[in-house]
Amino acid sequence: MTKITLVTGASRGLGRSTARHIARRGGDLIITYQSRAEEAQAIVAEIEAMGRKALALQLDTGDVAAFAAFAATLRAGLRRIWQRDTFDHLVNNAGHGDYALIADTTAAQFDRLVDVHFKGVYFLTQALQPLLADGGRIVNLSSGLTRVSFPGYAAYAAAKGAVEVLSIYLAKELGSRGIAVNTVAPGAIETDFGGGAVRDNPEINRLFAGMTALGRVGLPDDIGPMIASLLSEDNRWVNAQRIEVSGGQAI
Numbered sequence: 252m253t254k255i256t257l258v259t260g261a262s263r264g265l266g267r268s269t270a271r272h273i274a275r276r277g278g279d280l281i282i283t284y285q286s287r288a289e290e291a292q293a294i295v296a297e298i299e300a301m302g303r304k305a306l307a308l309q310l311d312t313g314d315v316a317a318f319a320a321f322a323a324t325l326r327a328g329l330r331r332i333w334q335r336d337t338f339d340h341l342v343n344n345a346g347h348g349d350y351a352l353i354a355d356t357t358a359a360q361f362d363r364l365v366d367v368h369f370k371g372v373y374f375l376t377q378a379l380q381p382l383l384a385d386g387g388r389i390v391n392l393s394s395g396l397t398r399v400s401f402p403g404y405a406a407y408a409a410a411k412g413a414v415e416v417l418s419i420y421l422a423k424e425l426g427s428r429g430i431a432v433n434t435v436a437p438g439a440i441e442t443d444f445g446g447g448a449v450r451d452n453p454e455i456n457r458l459f460a461g462m463t464a465l466g467r468v469g470l471p472d473d474i475g476p477m478i479a480s481l482l483s484e485d486n487r488w489v490n491a492q493r494i495e496v497s498g499g500q501a502i
Contacts, residue, residue, distance in 0.1 A: 253304075255279045255329070255338040256482065259312055259375070260345025262287040264442035265392070267294055268475030269342060274298040274305070276479050281325065281338060283310040283345065304332055312345040313366035318378040326382060337384040340482050343372045343391045343414075348448075350403040361406050368410035373417060386429040388482050391418045393493065395438040399501040411436075415493050422491035431490040435478055438497025440469040464499025473498070 256273050260266040261282035270280050271294075280298050284291035284307060291307040298305035306328050310321050329335050346368050349360050372391060383389070393415050396408040415434050422432040439459035441450035448455050449468055459468045477496050480486060 253277065253279050254340060254482070255281065255333060255335070256340035256342060257281040257283070257325070257338055257379070258342040258344055259283045259310065260285070261294060262291040262307075265437065265440065265471050265474050266342070266344040268471035269344065269478045270294055270298065270305075270475075272472075272475040272479035273340075273482065274301045274303045276483065277303070278340075278479075278482075279304040279333070281306045281308065281328065283308050283312075285309070285311050285345070306332055310345075312343075312371035312375060313363060315366075315370060315374045318375055321375075322378045322382060325379070329382070337382055338387075339384050340388045340390070341376065341379060341383060342478060342482075343376065343389070345371075346392065348407065350407065352403055353405045356406050364406050364410050365413075368407065369413045369417070372414055376421065380425075383430065389418075389421060389425075389430065389432040390478055390481060391415075391432070391434045393434045393436040395436050395495055395497045395500050397436060397493075398495065418493075419491050426490070431487065433481060433489060433491065434493045435474070435481065436493055436495045436497070437474050438463065438469055438495070438500035440471060440474065442471055459500070462501050463497065464502055467498065469496070469498055 256278050258266050258270050261270045262284035270282050274280055282291055282294060295305040295307045308324060349364055351360060391414050393411040396404045397412045397415060418432050418434040439449045456468055474496055
């Protein structure tokens, strides 16, 4: 049976690359987007051109109150397109960057980071557990910044650190259903994340490249294929792990 993967925040960046590489491996996709409907539909069309099935759904991963309705919409989509009541893989990728020194961080900045990067992951996974097939997979996105510190990233990294702990607990609680849960922690990547700082600011790009053993910052297609591989049967015995994909950043 073809595997169905739900990737949050897949209209751009790492989520888009992940969706493409899952489709290239023969998987079907459900992607979510917050506001980029046209870009999401373009990805759906690209996946369908590969001969796979795809569905795009709107979701703000920081709005916990919307998750029950989203789960109902997802269930309806699964029945309509796949004639199924479950999907196989969940990739909690959606996120945003909002950086400030600890002394300058506002409560609003902190709350939004936690709502999207931790609380949203926690309660979206909770809401979707009944729809996740036994023997499935969950991949949560973290950051290389949980291992090494960099000024301005404290709140973001703390939220990602919480996700890493959550992944271990999910692996334990869902193990009886044969569901493996892992965390992927990318290093600095050239995307529009955080205003495109790594991609568009030459000084920041050079700084992180100089910290990386392979001598450059990452690209989305350095991450997407790895996540797609982690979801495959080849990696069925990998569970409760934090896997850093950074080219050897700060080693």
